[in-house]
Amino acid sequence: MADQQVYPQAPANGYAKVDVESQSAELRRKKRIKCFAYIAAFAVFQTIIILVFALTVMRIKTPDVKLGTVTVETINVGTAASPSFSMRLIAEVTVKNKNFGHYKFDESTATFSYGGMKVGEALIPKGRAKARKTRRMTIVVDVNSAGQLSGNSNLSNEISTGMLTLSSHTKLSGKVTVMKVMKKRKTAEMNCTMTINVASRIDISFAVSIHMVYPQAPANGYAKVDVESQSAELHRKKKIKCFAYIAAFAVFQTIIILVFALTVMRIKTPDVKLGTVTVETLNVGTAASPSFSMRLIAEVTVKNKNFGHYKFDESTTTFSYGSTIVGQTLIPKGRAKARKTRRMTIAVDVNSNGISGNSNLSSEISRGMLTLSSHTKLSGKVTLMKLMKKRKIAEMNCTMTINVASQSIQNLNCE
Numbered sequence: 001m002a003d004q005q006v007y008p009q010a011p012a013n014g015y016a017k018v019d020v021e022s023q024s025a026e027l028r029r030k031k032r033i034k035c036f037a038y039i040a041a042f043a044v045f046q047t048i049i050i051l052v053f054a055l056t057v058m059r060i061k062t063p064d065v066k067l068g069t070v071t072v073e074t075i076n077v078g079t080a081a082s083p084s085f086s087m088r089l090i091a092e093v094t095v096k097n098k099n100f101g102h103y104k105f106d107e108s109t110a111t112f113s114y115g116g117m118k119v120g121e122a123l124i125p126k127g128r129a130k131a132r133k134t135r136r137m138t139i140v141v142d143v144n145s146a147g148q149l150s151g152n153s154n155l156s157n158e159i160s161t162g163m164l165t166l167s168s169h170t171k172l173s174g175k176v177t178v179m180k181v182m183k184k185r186k187t188a189e190m191n192c193t194m195t196i197n198v199a200s201r202i203d204i205s206f207a208v209s210i211h212m213v214y215p216q217a218p219a220n221g222y223a224k225v226d227v228e229s230q231s232a233e234l235h236r237k238k239k240i241k242c243f244a245y246i247a248a249f250a251v252f253q254t255i256i257i258l259v260f261a262l263t264v265m266r267i268k269t270p271d272v273k274l275g276t277v278t279v280e281t282l283n284v285g286t287a288a289s290p291s292f293s294m295r296l297i298a299e300v301t302v303k304n305k306n307f308g309h310y311k312f313d314e315s316t317t318t319f320s321y322g323s324t325i326v327g328q329t330l331i332p333k334g335r336a337k338a339r340k341t342r343r344m345t346i347a348v349d350v351n352s353n354g355i356s357g358n359s360n361l362s363s364e365i366s367r368g369m370l371t372l373s374s375h376t377k378l379s380g381k382v383t384l385m386k387l388m389k390k391r392k393i394a395e396m397n398c399t400m401t402i403n404v405a406s407q408s409i410q411n412l413n414c415e
Contacts, residue, residue, distance in 0.1 A: 061099055064094075064096040065170055066094050067094075072089060083152060083159050084144075089143060094135070095134065095135040097135070105129070109124060111169050113169070114167075168190075168191070168194070170189070171189045182245060267392065269392045270312075270382075272301070273396060277409045280347075292365070298348065299344070302378065303336070304342070308383045308385065317374060317376045321370075321372055331346065369410075374398040375397055378394050378396075
């Protein structure tokens with residue numbers, strides 16, 4: 001099979017040479033404009049993808065840490081004259097990770113306080129919250145006044161009213177990892193207040209506030225300049241890291257565009273071949289009176305190597321002996337799907353009626369071997385993404401040897 005590009009031929013008289021060249025130049029200019037339009041459209045599409053990717057996947061947010069539910073398992077409360085309390089609380093801590101990468105946090109503690117005095121704490125073990133998931137953990141904490149709040153008038157009042165107000169604080173520190181490459185430390189704080197009904201042992205009021213942790217200025221104010229310089233250096237490093245990620249992503253996108261352009265967008269000429277040929281009937285004359293007639297059943301394959309379908313026009317396959325056409329058949333128009341092979345079965349009647357006085361035919365009949373050639377030319381269009389269309393023309397030239405005795409095909413070669 002030989003792939004041949006079809007070029008416009010100059011007219012026999014040669015007078016329209018300038019017109020043909022100008023038409024060819026105009027056609028090339030239109031093709032270049034079309035190509036640049038496709039590249040520009042693809043670049044805009046890639047830019048939109050990069051922006052969406054940067055604003056969603058690559059944007060790292062601080063996970064949310066909350067107390068889900070709190071239940072009172074046991075509770076003992078003193079009197080207004082001798083105020084005290086002890087209780088066991090069972091709480092659910094939730095870590096909601098809003099990032100597209102997992103959040104691995106360190107071991108921490110949840111502290112419970114009454115009026116600024118710590119009355120209990122519980123361990124939060126280290127763990128991991130999966131991407132776009134919520135990690136739930138159950139903690140048990142024993143809370144008691146243990147003599148720390150003796151003489152506290154506010155506690156006496158609350159015990160009298162039957163309502164105890166507690167506060168809880170949790171601070172989680174960990175790293176968010178996106179695509180196993182980008183890592184960023186994130187720290188979040190949770191502050192909760194709750195009111196416990198001593199009589200019913202239930203939490204009737206629950207408030208949660210979460211905020212980011214920022215470095216605080218020193219109390220004495222002397223190191224203000226150092227803190228500002230450290231903050232500026234940290235900000236500079238963050239910007240450098242951000243630019244590095246953007247550059248890496250741009251290189252990655254460039255590679256994708258190049259691969260896309262060299263594979264998907266590259267339109268190749270489909271392959272047309274004769275797959276198998278069988279002899280259905282065969283009649284052969286003698287060496288003194290050489291002639292032949294036969295019916296051949298052939299399979300024509302159209303292999304489309306493109307990422308878009310190939311729609312071809314109606315064509316013919318001709319069979320020849322020497323340079324004389326001895327038979328031809330129609331190939332109907334059709335379509336070969338993207339990256340698929342279209343197979344068609346054709347039947348052709350071949351005879352030597354147009355051959356006379358050919359000494360080579362007498363010799364081949366004597367040897368019992370007949371040599372035929374076949375030619376097919378397909379013309380059609382390859383369509384990519386319903387936008388890009390390009391005409392492709394392919395030719396097929398095959399030779400075959402027919403064994404007269406066994407009525408079979410030998411040495412079928414196509415190029």
